[in-house]
Amino acid sequence: MRRRLLLVSNSTLYGGGYLQHCQEQIATFFGLHIKRILFIPYALHDQDSYATTVTEKFQSLGYEVDSIHKALNPVEAVRKAEAIFIGGGNTFRLLKALYEKNLVSEIRKRVLQDGVPFMGSSAGTNVATISIHTTNDMPIVMPPTLGAIGLVPFNINPHYLDHDSSSRHMGESREQRLTQYHEEPNTPSVLALREGSMLLVEENKATLLGSTRARLFARGKPATEYEPGADLSFLLSGESWL
Amino acid sequence: MRRRLLLVSNSTLYGGGYLQHCQEQIATFFGLHIKRILFIPYALHDQDSYATTVTEKFQSLGYEVDSIHKALNPVEAVRKAEAIFIGGGNTFRLLKALYEKNLVSEIRKRVLQDGVPFMGSSAGTNVATISIHTTNDMPIVMPPTLGAIGLVPFNINPHYLDHDSSSRHMGESREQRLTQYHEEPNTPSVLALREGSMLLVEENKATLLGSTRARLFARGKPATEYEPGADLSFLLSGESWL
Ligand SMILES: [Ca+2]
Ligand SMILES: [Ca+2]
Numbered sequence: 001m002r003r004r005l006l007l008v009s010n011s012t013l014y015g016g017g018y019l020q021h022c023q024e025q026i027a028t029f030f031g032l033h034i035k036r037i038l039f040i041p042y043a044l045h046d047q048d049s050y051a052t053t054v055t056e057k058f059q060s061l062g063y064e065v066d067s068i069h070k071a072l073n074p075v076e077a078v079r080k081a082e083a084i085f086i087g088g089g090n091t092f093r094l095l096k097a098l099y100e101k102n103l104v105s106e107i108r109k110r111v112l113q114d115g116v117p118f119m120g121s122s123a124g125t126n127v128a129t130i131s132i133h134t135t136n137d138m139p140i141v142m143p144p145t146l147g148a149i150g151l152v153p154f155n156i157n158p159h160y161l162d163h164d165s166s167s168r169h170m171g172e173s174r175e176q177r178l179t180q181y182h183e184e185p186n187t188p189s190v191l192a193l194r195e196g197s198m199l200l201v202e203e204n205k206a207t208l209l210g211s212t213r214a215r216l217f218a219r220g221k222p223a224t225e226y227e228p229g230a231d232l233s234f235l236l237s238g239e240s241w242l
Numbered sequence: 243m244r245r246r247l248l249l250v251s252n253s254t255l256y257g258g259g260y261l262q263h264c265q266e267q268i269a270t271f272f273g274l275h276i277k278r279i280l281f282i283p284y285a286l287h288d289q290d291s292y293a294t295t296v297t298e299k300f301q302s303l304g305y306e307v308d309s310i311h312k313a314l315n316p317v318e319a320v321r322k323a324e325a326i327f328i329g330g331g332n333t334f335r336l337l338k339a340l341y342e343k344n345l346v347s348e349i350r351k352r353v354l355q356d357g358v359p360f361m362g363s364s365a366g367t368n369v370a371t372i373s374i375h376t377t378n379d380m381p382i383v384m385p386p387t388l389g390a391i392g393l394v395p396f397n398i399n400p401h402y403l404d405h406d407s408s409s410r411h412m413g414e415s416r417e418q419r420l421t422q423y424h425e426e427p428n429t430p431s432v433l434a435l436r437e438g439s440m441l442l443v444e445e446n447k448a449t450l451l452g453s454t455r456a457r458l459f460a461r462g463k464p465a466t467e468y469e470p471g472a473d474l475s476f477l478l479s480g481e482s483w484l
Contacts, residue, residue: 010412010413011412012412013412014410014411014412015410045422045425089422090419090422093422093426132381133380133381133382133383134380134382135380135381136380136413137414137419138375138376138377138378138419138420138422138423139374139375139377139381139388140375140376140419140422140423140425140426140429141375141426142387142388145384146381146384159411159412159413161411161413168256168257169256169401169403169437170252170253170254170255170256170401170437171252171378171401171403171437172379177332177379177380177382178380180287180331180332180335180380180382181380181382183287183382184335184382184383187382195411195412195413
């Protein structure tokens with residue numbers, strides 16, 4: 001397993017520019033040897049404009065970007081990619097496009113077998129996990145299944161939000177929604193990444209990075225908090241899922 | 243079409259008790275001749291406790307409640323129902339249970355053909371519409387389709403929340419999410435019901451009730467606001483969907 005993943009909660013942190021809060025971690029993650037990154041913009045409707053934003057940001061960090069929506073053969077683009085970045089937007093739309101274009105198993109193979117570095121942000125992080133059952137997005141379209149690329153054997157909830165006790169809104173809190181997920185049988189753990197946090201996975205080691213804590217929800221157990229720097233490798237065990 | 247519907251945004255309004263903010267409208271809607279209401283609690287995990295809450299509230303308004311989860315034959319319970327109430331919780335879990343128990347077409351028939359009064363709240367309102375594509379809930383389980391009971395030919399977004407410009411959270415606003423829905427082809431209008439509002443449908447007349455305005459999103463058009471009392475019957479036209 002040559003897996004290398006950078007799974008970011010959010011693309012933009014309050015007060016900052018696109019991917020600004022994690023630019024150091026991005027540069028460290030892709031390093032000196034990667035020259036070109038394959039960008040997957042399917043989570044947003046306007047893919048040209050999305051690709052422009054992403055290209056500008058990655059060029060400022062020293063990387064060229066190829067957006068897969070310009071490729072004649074997307075599967076071939078994944079087969080040739082040095083590195084992959086899937087951006088945020090609507091998770092259902094993104095996963096539906098990945099299935100329609102036969103990219104789910106191709107990305108999984110490239111990342112887990114060939115060691116192609118993979119970065120996801122927000123919806124791009126959701127689809128990297130075992131399933132999108134813990135996305136925050138609206139089901140505006142339906143993919144054939146909520147099972148996803150499966151680069152890790154657990155779920156992530158990006159943009160995790162603590163309950164605001166001053167709010168008068170009566171919809172479910174994020175914690176209540178994740179607790180409802182774990183009322184269902186055989187549901188995996190959910191790593192809830194607050195905005196500003198991200199998970200680095202290097203083979204079988206997982207480390208929390210960023211500026212905020214993460215909250216882990218496991219079925220039948222009280223939720224627990226982890227500080228940046230925490231070793232979360234235990235989440236990667238039990239990999240009968242591969 | 244003998245349709246009678248009361249579609250409520252939220253079960254509890256800030257500072258009030260369960261269904262307190264809409265109890266007058268409930269009493270007016272079910273009126274003097276209805277004695278028993280069939281309650282459908284599938285959106286929550288603890289259905290016994292849910293049925294107790296609902297029974298107490300409706301008894302205080304003069305109605306007896308039968309919870310369908312106690313019925314030996316749920317389809318038969320719908321066939322005999324004088325009136326139906328579907329409560330809130332997780333919309334995906336609710337719709338999956340309705341399909342598993344073969345209740346979707348049975349409820350549609352009872353309400354549209356036999357004129358059985360139907361009340362929904364939150365998730366119960368989502369499943370009453372054409373589809374659950376505009377639920378706010380997390381997809382903790384998957385129903386066979388997001389197509390729903392279809393008592394009206396449009397979508398509702400319950401618990402609609404205006405963007406809070408003081409928030410530092412960077413996840414999509416509700417308006418952005420609904421705009422993403424309308425980026426998809428052939429998507430129906432979405433009536434966004436703020437907490438405190440509800441839609442009354444009597445045959446082909448639809449009226450906004452409650453204490454807050456509603457916001458209407460139509461594909462390719464600017465969003466529009468409606469005050470309580472507004473006639474929204476135009477949303478019911480074009481009923482080729484039946
Ligand atoms: Ca999103
Ligand atoms: Ca709900």
